[in-house]
Amino acid sequence: MRFRFRLDIKRAILVLMTITVLILIAVKIGEQDQQEELPPETYITIVNKDGENEKIELERFVMGVVAAEMPASFEDEALKAQAIAARTYILSHCEPYGQPRHGEAAVCCDSTHCQAYVDELELRVRWGENYDKYYAKIADAVLATRGEILFWQDTIAxxxxxxxxxxxxxxxxxxxxxxxxxxxxxxxxxxxHSPKFSSYQRFTLAEAASLLATDIDKLYSMQVEAYTPGDRINTLSIDGTLYKGTELRTKLSLNSAAFNWLIIGDNIVFTTIGYGHGVGMCQYGADGMAKRGYDYREILQQYYPGTIIHKDET
Ligand SMILES: [Zn+2]
Ligand SMILES: [Zn+2]
Structure with missing residues (x-):
């Protein structure tokens, strides 16, 4: 009897093990089915902040770029438009759309050279207790536009x-x-609604003359010669010497090339409208459009007129 009993337990254990293995296999197959339903991940190579090549999933990189380039408090549709602008720029430096900028690596994370990007650790510090909320918001905007890039006719924009x-x-x-x-x-x-919609920058005449490599007296002769199609200063002259508006902007670190000035006593005060070069999408404008109910497609159409959204299938 004792022997039979032991045998039964052995059989029961064997049956149980078989059932467990079958369940594990079934779960595994189920997981594979689920994975197959998700879109394939695209890996790109970038130069990270330590100057090393790093393989990173494209959409994860786009999230870090959107977080770096646009306040997370902006409207969802503006964040989606920003995600497409960022993804388009990154993929324009990946095969088959274009050439990488750093050997094997598509882009670097230096905002003055390629692409501003913040990683998870920096975002945790920056957003503090809002981290989960903001990260989810940006991830939603990026994944809602997964793979979408902007084209002009048959080339990447x-x-x-x-x-x-x-x-x-x-x-x-x-x-x-x-x-x-x-x-x-x-x-x-x-x-x-942008806090940088207009601003003032004040210099002493001596400072301004020094930054422009001219004489104080000549500043009184400064005048606009031509405006750009975007109502910024194209050229201006100082005592007969022509300057580009963008050149003056750089030399004086003005917010934009849409400026005016007034000499008051020993000072020269510049009034600027807007912030940045003005080409392409206006980020506060994208946020303002979203607040008025426009979606990301309409936002992109407003600032990149005639382009089309293309789904990257590489
Ligand atoms: Zn670079
Ligand atoms: Zn605007």
């Missing part, structure tokens, strides 16, 4: 953007010399 256009965006050639049919000045009635 260039997607510059700036903080605040101040009422009208700018033609690309007025800023960088190269014209593109979809980077043209358009009116923007949506960025009035």
């Amino acid at each position: 260039e997607t510059p953007f700036c903080s605040t256009c101040g009422g009208r965006t700018e033609n690309a050639e007025a800023c960088w010399g190269q014209a593109l049919p979809y980077l043209v000045a358009v009116d923007c009635d949506y960025c009035g």
Whole structure:
């Protein structure tokens, strides 16, 4: 009897083990089915902050870029438009759309060279107790537009953007010399809520003359010669010498090339409208459009007119 009993237990254990294995296999197959339903992940190579090449999933990288480039408090549709602008720029430096900028790596994380990007650790510090809320918001915007990029006809588009256009965006050639049919000045009635919509910058005449490498007396002769299609200063002259508006902007660190000035006593006060170069998407404008009920497609159409949204299938 004792022997039979032991045998039964052995059989029971064997049956149980078989059932467990079968369940595990079934779960595994189920997981695989689920995974197959998700879109394939795209990995790209970037140069990280430590200067090393790093493989990173594209959409995860886009999340860090959107977080770096646009306040997380902005409207969802504005964040989606920003996600597409960012993804388009990144993929324009990946095969088959274009050439990487750093050997094998598509882009670096230096905002002055390629692409501003913040990683998870920095975001935790920046957002503190809002981390979960903001990260979920940005992840939703990025994943809602997964794989979507902007095209002009059959080529990938260039997607510059700036903080605040101040009422009208700018033609690309007025800023960088190269014209593109979809980077043209358009009116923007949506960025009035930007804290940088207008500002003042004050210099002593001596400071301004030094920064412009001219004499104080000559500052009194400064006058606008021509405006750009986006109502910024194209050229101005100081005592017969021509300057580009963008050149003066850089030399004086003005918020934009849409400026005016007044000499009061020993000071020269510059009034600027908007913040940034003005070409392409106005970020506060995108937020303002979203507040008025426009979706990300309409936002992109406003600031990159004539482009089409294309789904990356690589
Ligand atoms: Zn770079
Ligand atoms: Zn604007």
